[in-house]
Amino acid sequence: MANTKKLSMKQRYSALTRDLDWESSYVSEEELFPHTKFEGIKIHDWAKWEDPFRLTIDAYCKYQAEKDKRLYAVLDGFAQSQGHLTLSDARYLNAMKLFLQGVTPLEYQAHRHFGYLARHLNGPGPRFAALCQSIDELRHTQTEIHTLSNYNKYYGGLHSWSKMHDRVWYLSVPKSFFDDAISAGPFEFLIAIGFSFEYLLTNLLFVPFMSGASFNGDLPSMTFGFSAQSDESRHMTLGLEAIKFLLEQDEGNVPIVQGWIDKWFWRGYRVTALVAGMLDYMLPRKVMSWKEAFELYFEEQMLGGLFKDLEFYGITPPRHVEHAIAEKDLLSHQVYWTLYSFSFAAAFTTTVPEAGERAWLAEQYPDTFNTFYKPRWDKAQAIIDGGGRFFFQGLPQLCQTCQIPMVFTEPGDPTTLCQRHSVYRGERFDFCSDGCKWIFDREPEKYVQAWMPVHQIYQGNCGGPSVPEVLAWYGIQDGDNGEYTGSLDHLDWRRWHASEPAVASTTKES
Amino acid sequence: MTSEATDVRKVGVDLQEATEDTRRVVEAIERDNEDATVSYLPGLVKIQAPGRLVVRRQTVEDLLGRPWETHEFQLAIVSYYGHIAEWDDDEIVIKWDH
Numbered sequence: 001m002a003n004t005k006k007l008s009m010k011q012r013y014s015a016l017t018r019d020l021d022w023e024s025s026y027v028s029e030e031e032l033f034p035h036t037k038f039e040g041i042k043i044h045d046w047a048k049w050e051d052p053f054r055l056t057i058d059a060y061c062k063y064q065a066e067k068d069k070r071l072y073a074v075l076d077g078f079a080q081s082q083g084h085l086t087l088s089d090a091r092y093l094n095a096m097k098l099f100l101q102g103v104t105p106l107e108y109q110a111h112r113h114f115g116y117l118a119r120h121l122n123g124p125g126p127r128f129a130a131l132c133q134s135i136d137e138l139r140h141t142q143t144e145i146h147t148l149s150n151y152n153k154y155y156g157g158l159h160s161w162s163k164m165h166d167r168v169w170y171l172s173v174p175k176s177f178f179d180d181a182i183s184a185g186p187f188e189f190l191i192a193i194g195f196s197f198e199y200l201l202t203n204l205l206f207v208p209f210m211s212g213a214s215f216n217g218d219l220p221s222m223t224f225g226f227s228a229q230s231d232e233s234r235h236m237t238l239g240l241e242a243i244k245f246l247l248e249q250d251e252g253n254v255p256i257v258q259g260w261i262d263k264w265f266w267r268g269y270r271v272t273a274l275v276a277g278m279l280d281y282m283l284p285r286k287v288m289s290w291k292e293a294f295e296l297y298f299e300e301q302m303l304g305g306l307f308k309d310l311e312f313y314g315i316t317p318p319r320h321v322e323h324a325i326a327e328k329d330l331l332s333h334q335v336y337w338t339l340y341s342f343s344f345a346a347a348f349t350t351t352v353p354e355a356g357e358r359a360w361l362a363e364q365y366p367d368t369f370n371t372f373y374k375p376r377w378d379k380a381q382a383i384i385d386g387g388g389r390f391f392f393q394g395l396p397q398l399c400q401t402c403q404i405p406m407v408f409t410e411p412g413d414p415t416t417l418c419q420r421h422s423v424y425r426g427e428r429f430d431f432c433s434d435g436c437k438w439i440f441d442r443e444p445e446k447y448v449q450a451w452m453p454v455h456q457i458y459q460g461n462c463g464g465p466s467v468p469e470v471l472a473w474y475g476i477q478d479g480d481n482g483e484y485t486g487s488l489d490h491l492d493w494r495r496w497h498a499s500e501p502a503v504a505s506t507t508k509e510s
Numbered sequence: 511m512t513s514e515a516t517d518v519r520k521v522g523v524d525l526q527e528a529t530e531d532t533r534r535v536v537e538a539i540e541r542d543n544e545d546a547t548v549s550y551l552p553g554l555v556k557i558q559a560p561g562r563l564v565v566r567r568q569t570v571e572d573l574l575g576r577p578w579e580t581h582e583f584q585l586a587i588v589s590y591y592g593h594i595a596e597w598d599d600d601e602i603v604i605k606w607d608h
Contacts, residue, residue, distance in 0.1 A: 052594035214553030312608035
């Protein structure tokens with residue numbers, strides 16, 4: 001049989017990935033790979049890096065092409081059938097606006113930086129894995145833009161996401177997170193993004209967004225999400241291999257890696273705070289609460305599974321993780337209230353949760369919602385009933401590390417705002433939590449350089465001193481921002497569904 | 511292995527619910543992993559098993575009625591937890607290392 005000549009997966013991987021590598025003779029290894037020493041990580045044998053996927057370039061191209069074909073078939077069908085009219089509600093798209101503005105640009109940054117790793121890591125195994133991930137991330141960027149561009153024809157907030165990502169206050173949260181990672185060394189980046197973000201936290205980001213899309217009639221976003229996630233499982237593997245490889249190579253790597261896990265867990269976790277607000281408040285049809293997602297994807301799978309595995313190497317669960325656990329009953333409410341209060345300056349709209357949503361929130365958060373958060377919404381509703389709409393007047397103090405307004409509360413006391421500060425070179429810097437203060441204190445010379453959106457407005461770098469001037473500089477147009485009820489999206493949606501029986505619409509009748 | 515005495519930690523994989531092919535893959539996993547539990551989220555199938563989870567090419571091919579290479583699993587997988595201990599021509603094994 002001719003088939004007996006066919007190489008097995010292991011042999012193909014070895015022949016096409018490892019055997020194509022060569023040793024440099026004109027320059028030393030140090031000259032060829034100059035960036036893999038300065039972080040203090042010691043690697044003795046790069047050949048020990050394993051890639052369980054055993055992916056080769058031909059298999060990679062074949063399956064990625066198949067994934068794209070499936071996705072674009074869905075996009076075309078959805079556009080041709082006016083699929084946007086079958087969404088659960090126009091306000092659902094606020095979740096996707098946040099995604100496009102906040103996450104898609106990170107995919108592009110990841111593309112660039114994994115391209116850098118594909119050049120600069122010494123071993124051919126990790127270089128090839130990084131190359132595949134770099135191409136994946138570019139595919140994610142492109143498919144997300146293509147998918148959401150269809151909605152841009154009909155809805156606000158989707159037109160200037162790239163510019164907004166660089167300028168708008170709440171988007172500096174994900175942007176500064178990724179800038180922090182790509183300005184670190186190659187090994188720290190692997191732990192920051194490859195391990196902490198892609199393995200520890202990715203499920204909290206993608207699965208809620210995509211299940212939410214599925215449940216709210218957004219077939220294209222669900223499809224790009226799951227298409228991207230199918231690459232993500234490879235990325236998770238790269239992250240996990242990276243950490244095990246570093247820990248196995250040298251005992252001296254363990255404390256360095258532990259420090260990075262401690263830092264990047266908290267950095268990444270703070271970014272997912274935006275997801276918490278989205279999941280509990282922006283989806284008209286709820287999938288699962290933030291608390292439930294956190295318990296399932298983080299506490300059970302990561303703390304209960306992964307960290308038991310890493311114990312073997314002397315790795316302990318991330319510092320400050322107990323604060324994240326204690327916060328799961330509070331996080332989404334504190335974040336969404338902030339978004340509600342400041343959405344006049346955002347490229348999405350917000351609204352008071354409807355009666356059914358408030359009942360759901362009370363059920364999901366029996367210990368906190370009715371006691372601490374429902375009274376706020378009652379107040380906001382009373383203002384609306386009186387013909388007004390509450391917006392916060394003034395600019396908030398931002399945390400110097402995560403750049404989220406300082407809205408979180410003291411551990412164990414949901415009624416007192418948590419405020420920490422450090423003094424560095426005679427200047428005071430403020431933080432939202434012990435986790436963010438700890439990160440700053442490790443590397444103050446890095447974080448003092450942060451581009452703080454509120455400070456920048458006060459320094460006159462954001463278009464001018466008035467709100468309309470700043471909004472114009474952000475690229476926010478009429479219809480992008482503010483209250484959902486009565487917004488352009490809301491009015492269009494009502495008009496498009498006017499000929500249908502009233503039950504077909506889930507929008508609030510005001 | 512001494513893990514028998516203590517709690518056996520679960521491993522798991524999340525698959526896209528969408529396609530006919532995936533349904534056969536889920537069926538194959540259920541067949542080859544007696545202790546596996548299957549649950550559903552919108553658009554998603556979540557399969558969990560104590561200790562170890564295996565996907566066997568032969569079982570999937572029997573159910574699909576056509577050749578299936580293990581690389582094809584990449585079209586269905588959304589996420590997993592555990593460690594990919596083996597991924598070769600015949601099977602994919604997910605378990606914890608330690």
